[in-house]
Amino acid sequence: MNNALKNLLFICVFCIGLVACKDEPVKDQKTNQPPAAVAVPKFQADSAFAMIKKQVDFGPRVPGSTAHIQCGDWMVSTLKTYGANVIEQKGSVVTFDGKNVPLRNIIAEFNPSAKKRIVLAAHWDTRPFADKDPDESKWKKPIDGANDGGSGVGVLMEIARLLQAQAPKVGVDLIFFDVEDYGTPEFVKNQDDNSVFTWCLGSQYWLRQPHKAGYIAEAGILLDMVGAKDATFNKEGKSVDAAPGMVGRLWNTAAKLGHGSYFRDETVQEIVDDHQFMIMAGIPTANIIDMRPEVKAMGFAGYTFGNFHHTHNDNLSVIDVATLKAVGETVIHVVWNF
Numbered sequence: 001m002n003n004a005l006k007n008l009l010f011i012c013v014f015c016i017g018l019v020a021c022k023d024e025p026v027k028d029q030k031t032n033q034p035p036a037a038v039a040v041p042k043f044q045a046d047s048a049f050a051m052i053k054k055q056v057d058f059g060p061r062v063p064g065s066t067a068h069i070q071c072g073d074w075m076v077s078t079l080k081t082y083g084a085n086v087i088e089q090k091g092s093v094v095t096f097d098g099k100n101v102p103l104r105n106i107i108a109e110f111n112p113s114a115k116k117r118i119v120l121a122a123h124w125d126t127r128p129f130a131d132k133d134p135d136e137s138k139w140k141k142p143i144d145g146a147n148d149g150g151s152g153v154g155v156l157m158e159i160a161r162l163l164q165a166q167a168p169k170v171g172v173d174l175i176f177f178d179v180e181d182y183g184t185p186e187f188v189k190n191q192d193d194n195s196v197f198t199w200c201l202g203s204q205y206w207l208r209q210p211h212k213a214g215y216i217a218e219a220g221i222l223l224d225m226v227g228a229k230d231a232t233f234n235k236e237g238k239s240v241d242a243a244p245g246m247v248g249r250l251w252n253t254a255a256k257l258g259h260g261s262y263f264r265d266e267t268v269q270e271i272v273d274d275h276q277f278m279i280m281a282g283i284p285t286a287n288i289i290d291m292r293p294e295v296k297a298m299g300f301a302g303y304t305f306g307n308f309h310h311t312h313n314d315n316l317s318v319i320d321v322a323t324l325k326a327v328g329e330t331v332i333h334v335v336w337n338f
């Protein structure tokens with residue numbers, strides 16, 4: 001055996017040693033035993049689905065509408081029955097067309113005295129337009145938003161139920177952002193519009209004026225469009241930059257739980273979503289969002305949010321309990337082991 005080969009063998013053994021050490025569970029300092037596995041509650045995807053249906057049944061949750069008020073009231077009262085301390089942040093924001101619309105961010109605190117906290121967020125409003133609908137006559141009608149709005153809330157409401165049934169050791173804050181989806185519609189857009197964030201108005205408001213002075217959490221997870229059949233959760237660029245630890249936890253956990261067909265090991269372009277403003281607030285946040293590669297005749301044509309996105313096809317028929325289960329199980333395993 002020549003020296004080069006010996007060195008190589010040494011390096012290989014050394015590497016294997018390192019890998020083995022890394023995978024070994026950290027032992028309890030008192031008992032010198034591996035820590036007992038954390039008991040994680042069972043995520044009920046049917047329950048999450050029922051929570052989505054409940055929202056859709058109110059009608060489109062467009063800020064200022066009766067359905068929006070009723071749905072917000074239902075969320076607040078349900079979260080209270082789950083034992084949450086609920087804080088409502090009410091105000092108004094100016095939309096792309098200069099309209100003043102009411103804003104209602106809903107924050108549900110679980111175990112509020114715990115120092116170590118994780119925040120889970122989703123937007124609960126729905127889009128007033130269907131500006132990508134193939135039928136132009138329906139562009140100005142609001143959408144059901146079963147996936148875009150409804151799904152993130154459905155998963156978080158089910159997690160709220162579990163937080164009461166079997167609390168994790170960390171404090172958990174659920175933030176339901178309002179007025180996320182009022183961005184300039186395609187039919188009035190001009191080239192300058194992308195320089196101003198006319199969407200994510202609820203999270204921008206919260207960034208300027210947090211629900212508690214000096215509010216901070218150790219990490220965050222944003223859920224946006226997490227319920228559609230065949231969802232593809234690639235690693236969104238900003239999450240990878242700002243919250244690599246949380247991205248790692250989520251995607252590794254998903255793989256271990258057998259949800260790797262949804263959580264793909266591919267980094268995709270950064271997008272402006274509520275997580276950007278959570279990151280600006282000092283909370284490293286990973287966005288779980290359905291971004292699908294689109295293949296056209298010429299080949300790969302970028303990523304889309306699904307062909308139902310911002311159309312009237314974003315209704316209950318696109319929601320799949322298997323997707324809800326993949327997301328819900330992954331998130332609760334991360335939270336209960338955080």
Ligand SMILES: [Zn+2]
Pocket residue numbers: 127148181310
């Ligand atoms: Zn949207």
